[in-house]
Amino acid sequence: MQALRLLTIDSTDARIAHYRDATISAGQFVAQAEYLARALPAAEHVFNLAENRYHFLLAWVAACLREQVTLLPPSQSDDVLAKLRRTYPSHHTLDDESIARFITHSATLRSETIPLHWQLPAARIVAIAFTSGSTGASMPHPKSWGSLFHNSRLAAAEVLGGTNRSLVSTVPAQHMYGLEASLLSTLTAESFPYDDKPFYPADVRRALASMPAPRVLVTTPAHLKVLAESAVELPTLDRVVSATAPLPVELARRIEIAWQTALVEIYGCTEAGVMAHRRPSQSESWRTFNGGRMSTSSGAAEYFAPQLQGPVPLQDVLELRSATEFFLRGRDADMIKVAGKRASLQELTRQILEVPGVEDAVVFLPDPDARPAAAVVAPGLTADAILRELRAHLDGVFVPRPLMIVEKLPRNSMGKLPHEMLLRLVARRRS
Numbered sequence: 064m065q066a067l068r069l070l071t072i073d074s075t076d077a078r079i080a081h082y083r084d085a086t087i088s089a090g091q092f093v094a095q096a097e098y099l100a101r102a103l104p105a106a107e108h109v110f111n112l113a114e115n116r117y118h119f120l121l122a123w124v125a126a127c128l129r130e131q132v133t134l135l136p137p138s139q140s141d142d143v144l145a146k147l148r149r150t151y152p153s154h155h156t157l158d159d160e161s162i163a164r165f166i167t168h169s170a171t172l173r174s175e176t177i178p179l180h181w182q183l184p185a186a187r188i189v190a191i192a193f194t195s196g197s198t199g200a201s202m203p204h205p206k207s208w209g210s211l212f213h214n215s216r217l218a219a220a221e222v223l224g225g226t227n228r229s230l231v232s233t234v235p236a237q238h239m240y241g242l243e244a245s246l247l248s249t250l251t252a253e254s255f256p257y258d259d260k261p262f263y264p265a266d267v268r269r270a271l272a273s274m275p276a277p278r279v280l281v282t283t284p285a286h287l288k289v290l291a292e293s294a295v296e297l298p299t300l301d302r303v304v305s306a307t308a309p310l311p312v313e314l315a316r317r318i319e320i321a322w323q324t325a326l327v328e329i330y331g332c333t334e335a336g337v338m339a340h341r342r343p344s345q346s347e348s349w350r351t352f353n354g355g356r357m358s359t360s361s362g363a364a365e366y367f368a369p370q371l372q373g374p375v376p377l378q379d380v381l382e383l384r385s386a387t388e389f390f391l392r393g394r395d396a397d398m399i400k401v402a403g404k405r406a407s408l409q410e411l412t413r414q415i416l417e418v419p420g421v422e423d424a425v426v427f428l429p430d431p432d433a434r435p436a437a438a439v440v441a442p443g444l445t446a447d448a449i450l451r452e453l454r455a456h457l458d459g460v461f462v463p464r465p466l467m468i469v470e471k472l473p474r475n476s477m478g479k480l481p482h483e484m485l486l487r488l489v490a491r492r493r494s
Contacts, residue, residue, distance in 0.1 A: 067212045069127055069181040070250050075174060079249060081229075081274060082117040082258045093181075094172035096121055099165045100128040107153040108132050108191075111237070112139055117258040118162040119236040120249060127189055127208070128181070135237040137193040137201045138475055147193075185209030192239050194333045204334050211243060212251055213370035214336040217352040218244045219252035222327050222340050223281075224301050226253040229274035231267065232281040233260060239333050240306045245281040264295035277301035284310045285478030291318055300324040306331060307478055309391065315343040330391065335366050335375040339389070348388050356386040399428060399435060406461045411435060415463075418452045420444045423472050425480050426463055429489050437463035438488050440471055467492055 072079065075090030099121060103109070109126045111133050113119040126133050134151060136143050148154065183189065190206040219226065222244065230248070234241035248254035261270040267290060271278050280297075281304045282290075290297075291314060300322055306329040315326045330339040330349050339349040339357075351357060355368040364381040365374040380398075382390040397408045411426040415437060423440040439449060446466045453462050473484035 065185040065209070066182040067185050067208060069124060069183055069208075070177060072253055073177055075177060077253070078255055080117045080120065080256055080258060084273070087117065088173070089177060090173045090175065092121070092124075093174035093177060095166060095169045096124040096128065097174070097178075098169040098172060099125040099162070102165060103129050103131065104155045106131060106155045108134050108151045108155075110134050110136065110144070110147070110154060110156040112136075112156060112158045113162055114235065114260055115159050115162075115258050116232070116236055116246060116256050116260065118157075118159050118166075120246060120256070121166070122157045122162055123246075124181075124250070127183060130187075132188055132205075133190040135190055135192045135239075135242070138481075143201075183208040185212070190242075192242075192333050206336075207372075210336060210370045211247055213368075214243045214352075215247035215251045217354075218329070218337050219248040219254060221352055222302075222304055222329055222337075223248065223252075223254065223279050224277065227255065227277075228301065229255045229257070229276070229278045230281055231257040231261065231270045231274060231278065233262065233267065233286045234281055234283060234306075235260065239336055240329065240331060241281070243331075243336050244304060244306070244329060264290050264293040268295050268297055271298045271300070279304060283307045283478040284314070285474060287318060288314060291321065294321075297322055302327055304329060310343055312343050312347075319344055332375075332377065335368070335371060335377075338366050338368075348384060348390050351387045357381060357383055357389050358386065359383055406458075408435065411437075411457070411461055411463070414453060414456055415439060415449065418444075418449055421449065425472060425485065427480075427482065427485050429486060435461060435463045436485075436489060437466045438469050438472055438485065439466060440469060444468070465489070465492060 072089045077089045078086045079089045079092045080087045103125060109131045111119055111122045113122055123133060134147060136147055185208055187208050188205045189208045192204050192206055193201045230245050232241060232245035234245060236242055236246045246256060249256050257270050257274055261267045276299060278300050279302055280300055284305055287305055302324055303318060303326045310328055319326050325342060328341050328343055329337050331337040337352060338355055339351045341349045358365050359381060364377040364379060366377060367374050380392040382392055393407050393409050399406055399408060408426045412424055415421055415424040420443060421439055421441045424437060426435050426437045429436050446468050450462060450466055467488060472480060474480055
């Protein structure tokens with residue numbers, strides 16, 4: 064059975080992470096990870112809830128060394144965690160506070176060698192990721208070390224710009240995009256991550272300024288919109304990476320000009336991980352990562368890659384130019400039919416976002432047989448004013464009802480909108 068290294072760095076003096084304004088060497092990291100692994104309680108699974116990226120990385124490796132499977136919940140809400148704890152009863156939990164205590168106790172330790180026995184069978188399941196629930200119930204997806212190892216190396220080589228990149232990420236490590244594109248590359252491709260998860264524009268600027276060049280910002284369209292509108296001046300960026308939703312071309316070009324950098328998007332899903340990439344300012348089409356390919360049959364798309372056990376069915380509608388190049392045309396679940404007519408929820412949302420004064424919006428179906436509803440952030444506008452504008456551009460059957468004016472949309476940490484949260488908006492309006 065093929066085995067793959069858990070840490071590909073060879074020198075114990077090599078930097079491995081930024082942690083609390085200091086640099087952690089590989090020798091320190093190895094000693095701390097082995098110390099933590101010995102201290103972990105016996106269990107089959109571990110909830111790694113750390114928000115600090117160095118804490119998460121340390122706990123990830125310690126769990127691998129103890130052959131414990133890391134659970135990656137779609138959110139850290141009490142309801143979600145309680146359900147998962149019932150589903151996986153043999154577990155323990157690690158969070159920032161508990162991991163920080165282990166680091167304090169092991170602060171003086173250092174390894175003089177990189178352990179060669181830190182290898183895992185490629186087929187070993189090391190994590191279970193869960194879909195976000197934006198299109199229905201959250202579903203579990205076991206992840207092998209082989210798939211995560213190869214996906215993180217592909218992301219580093221084809222999107223992050225290679226090895227020895229300083230990575231600042233606004234994306235949680237518990238999400239597949241954050242895990243593969245901005246964290247595991249520390250172990251597999253010598254990336255150098257910033258430990259915290261900055262949120263406000265000033266925090267992002269400070270985080271980037273504290274890291275050596277070349278710098279890469281890993282984030283989402285929702286966060287990029289906030290950063291661009293803030294007009295924050297950022298240190299020199301080698302590139303910006305975005306995922307979780309297609310980025311408007313106008314915003315991509317605006318960012319590249321303002322920050323004098325290249326903006327690259329990743330297309331992926333929980334089931335397969337990273338699959339393709341593009342530079343939206345230069346091309347609408349996507350290209351698969353090396354070794355991957357797409358196939359469609361009767362409108363259904365599948366993704367194939369050597370590191371995956373088999374083809375992964377996709378929920379998106381693809382238009383293929385070749386097995387390795389395609390256009391993304393929306394999601395199957397995004398297409399709706401009302402009174403015999405078809406439309407895309409994504410396109411309806413775009414129409415609302417084009418109304419002057421609208422800051423954020425989403426169009427969704429409260430239930431399969433309902434007409435589309437909308438939640439809109441538009442300070443100073445009324446629902447009637449927005450509806451009048453929409454009627455001039457949309458077929459009447461697709462004008463959302465209800466159209467709810469809200470203070471903000473219930474986006475999760477990835478900028479996504481879980482369907483159950485949208486249903487709660489409708490329920491509150493009806494009550």
